């Protein structure tokens with residue numbers, strides 16, 4: 385069942401032109417000239433219940449704008465958008481009971497209150513029964529290791545602690561969808577890992593659908609099986625992480641340790657890129673044979689002791705995708 389249906393959605397921002405200087409400000413008031421910017425252009429996709437989807441794109445691609453439309457904060461300029469069967473900006477209050485929202489750069493917490501008081505306030509606002517509130521809070525407190533700072537005022541928390549509180553808060557009322565905008569921004573590796581693991585558990589065990597924007601590809605790899613990539617307002621990829629990797633990341637590095645230096649090696653499919661005598665590194669381009677076949681052929685001929693295969697990491701796959709998009713854009717402009 386799909387819980388989000390986006391059909392031909394466009395969002396254009398209209399900004400009134402400002403003229404420089406004091407006289408210019410007066411002129412701006414009387415001549416209302418404006419410029420339009422299309423942040424989201426004719427985008428369509430649907431998301432099923434229980435999915436975890438990464439929404440990616442370079443800066444200014446229109447990710448936050450789309451999240452804001454899905455959560456009902458912004459109204460699309462055209463196209464149709466339904467979340468949980470409702471038009472988000474019309475049923476904002478009703479939908480908010482079924483949604484959790486975390487904006488990495490903005491807080492929903494009370495700065496001067498102890499963490500626990502913010503949770504209590506949330507319980508009151510959402511009128512949560514004590515038993516539901518307790519069991520959800522216990523689940524989050526344990527998995528996000530929050531017990532040591534529950535009585536601290538929010539302003540004294542580290543960024544990683546605050547982010548854990550924000551995420552816990554967004555889940556207390558048992559939403560069906562969790563929207564996260566850059567949830568791991570600025571965090572250290574350990575804090576990132578803990579949040580990723582937690583979100584995966586929430587998706588797998590509690591079946592909460594997750595829609596997440598991030599610039600950190602490791603977030604996507606750890607949490608999402610599907611990703612939607614946007615660029616300059618357009619949707620450029622919608623599919624699995626592994627499919628994109630197969631499309632673009634077709635290189636694998638193979639490092640082989642030999643019992644003794646076998647000298648020059650000729651094996652079809654493998655190109656030598658580093659030679660340290662007994663340890664040689666090759667580049668394997670995916671083709672009709674598999675890397676395992678290549679390595680076994682090599683092992684039959686040479687004194688192979690050990691082999692390790694490294695797949696291209698997802699960051700470099702995405703970098704390639706962005707480079708391709710830039711290249712296409714340049715070609716389009718040259719033709720035009």
Ligand SMILES: Nc1ncnc2c1ncn2[C@@H]1O[C@H](COP(=O)(O)OP(=O)(O)OP(=O)(O)O)[C@@H](O)[C@H]1O
Pocket residue numbers: 397398399421422423441442443444445446447448449450
């Ligand atoms: N309130 C606004 N008024 C005018 N233009 C806006 C407004 N908000 C966003 N934009 C423009 O719309 C485009 C898309 O912005 P958006 O914030 O959705 O991108 P993003 O993909 O979330 O970027 P980032 O990764 O930098 O957060 C940008 O060019 C931005 O300048």
